[in-house]
Amino acid sequence: MHLRGDRKMEEEWTPKITLFCCNWCSYAGSDDAGVGRKQQPPTTRTIRVMCSGRTDPGFVLAALLEGSDAVLFTGCHIGDCHYISGNYKAKKRFEMLKEILDELGLEDERLQLQWISASEGSEFAEYIRKVTEEIKAIGPSPLRQEWMK
Amino acid sequence: MNIGDRVVAWSKDEEIKKEGASGGLVTSLLTAALKGELVDEVIALQKKSEFEGVPIRTSDVDEVIKCSGSLHAAPINLTKFAVRFFEEHPDGTLALPAKPCDARGIIEQAKRKKIDLEKTYLIGLNCGGTMGPITTMKMLEKMYEIDPNEVIEEEIERGKLIFKTEKEEKAISIDELEEAGYGRRENCRYCEINIPVMADLACGNWGAGENETFVEIFTEKGLKLMNNAIELGLIETAPATEKGIKIREKTNGVMEKVAKKWHEKIFVPIEDRLERLHYYMDVMEDCIDCEACKYVCPVCACDESKCIDFYDPMDSHKISIYHLIRLLHLSDSCIGCGQCTDVCPAEIPLTTLHRRMADRIQTKYNYVPGMDMKIPPSFEVE
Amino acid sequence: MNKIVCPGCNLGCGLYKNDVLYFRKNAPVNSGKLCRFGMKLHKYEKALPMVDGKEEKLPNAISAASKKLAETKEFAFVSFGNVTCEEQLAFTKLASTVGSNVYTCIPGFVGANIEKIRQSTEIITFIDPYATYPLILRHILYAKENGAKITSYYWKKIRIADESVILNPAEIDKIKSIDFGDSLVILDLNPLNLEFSNEIINSCNRENIVCLKPFLNSTGASLLSGEEKSIYQIFEEIKEKKIKGLYLLESDPGIVPDDALLSALDNLDVLIVQQSAHNSLSDRANIVLPNDRTFEGKGTVLNFEGRVLETEGETEGIEVISEILKSGGKEETSYDSLHAEVLSKLGITEIDEYVVPEYNIAYKPETELKKYEGKAHLIYVYTPFLWNNTIDRDFVEISPGLAESLNLHKDRLLEMTSSKGSAAVKYKIVETVPDNIVLSPMKLPISTDVITPVEFKPEQN
Numbered sequence: 001m002h003l004r005g006d007r008k009m010e011e012e013w014t015p016k017i018t019l020f021c022c023n024w025c026s027y028a029g030s031d032d033a034g035v036g037r038k039q040q041p042p043t044t045r046t047i048r049v050m051c052s053g054r055t056d057p058g059f060v061l062a063a064l065l066e067g068s069d070a071v072l073f074t075g076c077h078i079g080d081c082h083y084i085s086g087n088y089k090a091k092k093r094f095e096m097l098k099e100i101l102d103e104l105g106l107e108d109e110r111l112q113l114q115w116i117s118a119s120e121g122s123e124f125a126e127y128i129r130k131v132t133e134e135i136k137a138i139g140p141s142p143l144r145q146e147w148m149k
Numbered sequence: 150m151n152i153g154d155r156v157v158a159w160s161k162d163e164e165i166k167k168e169g170a171s172g173g174l175v176t177s178l179l180t181a182a183l184k185g186e187l188v189d190e191v192i193a194l195q196k197k198s199e200f201e202g203v204p205i206r207t208s209d210v211d212e213v214i215k216c217s218g219s220l221h222a223a224p225i226n227l228t229k230f231a232v233r234f235f236e237e238h239p240d241g242t243l244a245l246p247a248k249p250c251d252a253r254g255i256i257e258q259a260k261r262k263k264i265d266l267e268k269t270y271l272i273g274l275n276c277g278g279t280m281g282p283i284t285t286m287k288m289l290e291k292m293y294e295i296d297p298n299e300v301i302e303e304e305i306e307r308g309k310l311i312f313k314t315e316k317e318e319k320a321i322s323i324d325e326l327e328e329a330g331y332g333r334r335e336n337c338r339y340c341e342i343n344i345p346v347m348a349d350l351a352c353g354n355w356g357a358g359e360n361e362t363f364v365e366i367f368t369e370k371g372l373k374l375m376n377n378a379i380e381l382g383l384i385e386t387a388p389a390t391e392k393g394i395k396i397r398e399k400t401n402g403v404m405e406k407v408a409k410k411w412h413e414k415i416f417v418p419i420e421d422r423l424e425r426l427h428y429y430m431d432v433m434e435d436c437i438d439c440e441a442c443k444y445v446c447p448v449c450a451c452d453e454s455k456c457i458d459f460y461d462p463m464d465s466h467k468i469s470i471y472h473l474i475r476l477l478h479l480s481d482s483c484i485g486c487g488q489c490t491d492v493c494p495a496e497i498p499l500t501t502l503h504r505r506m507a508d509r510i511q512t513k514y515n516y517v518p519g520m521d522m523k524i525p526p527s528f529e530v531e
Numbered sequence: 532m533n534k535i536v537c538p539g540c541n542l543g544c545g546l547y548k549n550d551v552l553y554f555r556k557n558a559p560v561n562s563g564k565l566c567r568f569g570m571k572l573h574k575y576e577k578a579l580p581m582v583d584g585k586e587e588k589l590p591n592a593i594s595a596a597s598k599k600l601a602e603t604k605e606f607a608f609v610s611f612g613n614v615t616c617e618e619q620l621a622f623t624k625l626a627s628t629v630g631s632n633v634y635t636c637i638p639g640f641v642g643a644n645i646e647k648i649r650q651s652t653e654i655i656t657f658i659d660p661y662a663t664y665p666l667i668l669r670h671i672l673y674a675k676e677n678g679a680k681i682t683s684y685y686w687k688k689i690r691i692a693d694e695s696v697i698l699n700p701a702e703i704d705k706i707k708s709i710d711f712g713d714s715l716v717i718l719d720l721n722p723l724n725l726e727f728s729n730e731i732i733n734s735c736n737r738e739n740i741v742c743l744k745p746f747l748n749s750t751g752a753s754l755l756s757g758e759e760k761s762i763y764q765i766f767e768e769i770k771e772k773k774i775k776g777l778y779l780l781e782s783d784p785g786i787v788p789d790d791a792l793l794s795a796l797d798n799l800d801v802l803i804v805q806q807s808a809h810n811s812l813s814d815r816a817n818i819v820l821p822n823d824r825t826f827e828g829k830g831t832v833l834n835f836e837g838r839v840l841e842t843e844g845e846t847e848g849i850e851v852i853s854e855i856l857k858s859g860g861k862e863e864t865s866y867d868s869l870h871a872e873v874l875s876k877l878g879i880t881e882i883d884e885y886v887v888p889e890y891n892i893a894y895k896p897e898t899e900l901k902k903y904e905g906k907a908h909l910i911y912v913y914t915p916f917l918w919n920n921t922i923d924r925d926f927v928e929i930s931p932g933l934a935e936s937l938n939l940h941k942d943r944l945l946e947m948t949s950s951k952g953s954a955a956v957k958y959k960i961v962e963t964v965p966d967n968i969v970l971s972p973m974k975l976p977i978s979t980d981v982i983t984p985v986e987f988k989p990e991q992n
Contacts, residue, residue: 005206028187044466045243046473047405054287056455057474058455058459058470059479061459061470061473061474062459062470065464065466065467065468065470065473066464066466074213085530089530092526092527092529092530093527096475096477096480096510096526096527099480099506099510099513100473100476100477100480100506100509100510102509103425103505103509104425104426104429104468104473105419105422105423105424105425105426105427105429106426125525142423142426142467143466143467143468144467145465145466145467145962147931147935147960147962167627198555201557202549202557203532203553208884222557223556223557232550281556282556282562282563283557283559283562285557286557286885297885346884356633356744403929410638435661435668435690435691437566437567437661437668438567439565439566439567439569439570439665440567440570441554441562441564441565441570443571444552445554460558461924462924462926463957463958463959464959465959465960465961465962472723484992490566491556491563492554492563492564492666493564494561494564494565494566494665494666494669495668495669496669496672496673
């Protein structure tokens with residue numbers, strides 16, 4: 001599978017950020033951000049999983065190799081997981097993946113973890129805005145293929 | 150004798166004592182284990198030449214006796230052979246000679262329930278390193294000026310690699326050989342675990358005299374192996390001398406120091422991020438998707454694996470996701486056995502890549518794989 | 532575990548195989564390493580003895596074959612070289628009893644060896660070492676690490692090359708004007724595009740040619756068998772009724788790109804097939820005789836360097852041929868006597884896999900380069916899988932530019948039309964492929980040759 005981007009050549013590059021949201025807290029949080037019409041840049045693609053513990057590092061790597069400029073793990077706060085311990089596993093996987101990607105040479109900002117609760121809509125929107133700025137500053141991912149526009 | 154004892158031992162059979170390395174103790178332990186019905190089968194290395202060893206799994210004592218002798222130029226890892234034994238005989242018992250990397254691989258497979266450690270007798274072998282056969286043959290021609298066909302014996306003693314033919318005996322220091330690009334395989338140079346403390350016994354010639362093996366007993370099973378062989382009248386033992394013990398400790402210390410030096414030499418950190426990323430991208434680019442690295446890895450145990458499921462050769466990715474997933478999944482368990490580099494047809498230095506990742510993760514979680522039954526970090530949840 | 536030689540191609544990679552595969556790290560050509568094909572040595576359905584589509588007991592099939600050989604005039608014997616030297620020699624003896632020779636469809640030429648590649652300072656390659664004879668890659672890598680300059684002449688850019696010259700099928704004449712100098716030239720001699728290779732061989736120094744070949748024992752077989760005919764010539768002669776009976780030993784003419792040629796087989800009075808696998812070829816044969824699997828035959832094999840390698844295994848194929856000889860009242864033969872005769876014919880006194888004997892074989896082929904019309908072409912990339920008529924990768928390679936111009940979206944198929952019809956296939960985007968080329972590692976029914984002119988239909992939006 002390869003991503004076939006827009007036909008129009010865009011002079012200014014917009015970051016593509018992949019967001020893994022757990023079904024319970026963080027998806028509701030992102031929903032809350034939308035409903036409340038909080039300002040959010042349209043750079044994110046959300047993938048909903050039932051629990052942050054479902055986010056397989058393989059998905060994250062695939063997202064980066066397919067052209068995402070950054071990948072965000074989100075889920076319920078520690079202690080609030082709908083399935084009790086799923087987010088502990090997500091945290092462990094995230095930490096190991098972080099070391100590996102750091103050793104690989106990928107910039108720190110490209111993989112992030114943020115716990116979000118259902119009521120934190122505005123914090124969520126703010127977080128996405130912050131991440132988008134960070135990514136804009138460091139540029140497109142070196143793992144993107146040039147012809148993936 | 151007790152657990153923790155250090156003795157010297159040798160075979161009582163004159164033939165085995167002569168043919169076997171250091172008095173033929175390991176051969177005798179294997180034959181004794183079969184004769185005393187401690188095990189169903191043993192794994193031994195059948196020597197086809199000084200540069201070729203084929204692992205066999207057998208219950209025939211005569212076949213085992215024919216396998217005597219050490220073979221430094223046959224870099225084999227026996228873990229997957231042990232796994233296959235338990236696949237075919239889930240209730241069986243097995244004994245095998247195990248270098249530290251064999252024993253560690255087996256312990257890791259035991260954690261993944263592919264091997265029953267209780268039913269595996271690990272006769273540990275001290276190991277200073279193995280060599281690739283083709284490199285060794287070239288080394289003989291270039292550095293020793295000996296025809297590989299004429300070699301009748303090889304030995305490593307006090308940091309020197311010695312080759313004997315009918316006519317002569319030549320020794321060159323391993324340091325000198327390795328500076329020239331020959332000598333041991335690269336991963337063996339920086340391996341710091343030379344004494345198999347994770348096995349049932351540790352056998353070697355450090356601290357032992359002529360035609361005898363220095364044995365350290367670590368476990369109940371190790372004690373059982375020794376007592377069984379003594380009762381059958383196949384081996385004789387004597388307590389290790391203080392001097393022998395000291396020599397062994399000193400040799401081990403020296404080897405560890407040399408290993409650390411090699412580690413520093415090979416694992417040079419690449420400070421600049423982009424340069425590092427390009428290093429990884431370049432080095433893995435030549436991969437031709439043979440999957441031999443996965444086949445031969447002693448720690449890989451998946452029946453259905455994500456590295457293969459996620460990988461589609463039709464994708465045009467800048468780095469192979471097969472390799473990225475393996476680097477991640479093995480980062481807590483890589484034991485640095487070097488098999489992956491040995492079998493890669495594109496000459497990718499896979500062991501170095503995996504160890505770069507593993508050094509970081511294993512240090513972070515303070516975990517050394519293959520030493521005991523402690524669960525790997527990726528299996529654990531806080 | 533048996534020591535065998537991988538039957539993927541004529542490189543001669545050594546390995547151990549029984550139920551499982553194991554690496555033979557002291558094997559001279561490959562140091563134990565294997566490509567995808569070697570790692571996946573297949574188990575396939577073994578061929579059963581058959582006469583006219585019905586399963587028969589082996590002795591009956593053998594006497595049927597013997598009878599047909601006696602009755603039919605103008606029998607041709609083809610063995611590409613997928614069998615050991617001993618078996619090839621037995622086959623040659625059988626052929627000679629009816630006054631015929633065995634065709635391997637590849638000329639008996641032995642070129643330079645691996646050490647020469649490793650020591651070269653300038654290498655020119657006409658093959659893609661990542662796809663086509665993969666275990667040669669590491670020797671070119673070694674040369675490169677020691678400062679060699681690599682130039683490739685191929686349909687796409689090759690990663691290992693310092694300079695990649697992209698060949699255009701419509702301007703293929705340009706290879707006549709390459710200045711080879713003192714470079715070592717790596718090319719392959721395969722039954723399907725001999726003219727291309729012959730052109731290059733004629734233009735450069737014979738000592739500087741590395742001549743790779745496609746089948747397990749191409750070199751051994753071609754040195755033991757005398758006369759040569761191309762596979763296309765054989766098809767012609769069958770159509771013209773100059774060949775009435777065909778005996779194929781472990782050789783599948785289905786490797787030709789143009790499937791239509793296979794209809795010639797219907798013209799035969801009798802088709803005898805001796806092979807290990809059951810496939811469409813054994814289905815259309817009059818008589819099927821079983822053979823050892825290509826990696827299970829005991830005997831000697833010569834790789835592209837002329838190195839003599841030994842394999843451990845069975846000798847079923849030799850027994851079958853021996854029985855046919857006996858049943859026809861001719862002298863039987865045994866493995867041991869064949870083995871001795873092979874060594875004497877090849878001038879070998881001692882088998883040492885680490886030694887490459889000297890060969891001085893003259894090869895001055897007649898050449899006439901095929902021309903290709905059209906603006907875009909579908910080209911076969913022969914891999915060990917394709918030489919063994921199996922599929923490994925089921926997608927073609929195209930450039931980003933071509934994908935863009937055809938407006939190809941994810942999950943769509945690439946549609947191509949040739950003079951023989953249309954096909955829609957999965958594709959992968961590869962930056963090193965030029966815009967007018969489609970590279971395929973699998974057989975497609977629309978091909979007319981190794982290089983087929985095609986046209987694309989642009990996707991309607």
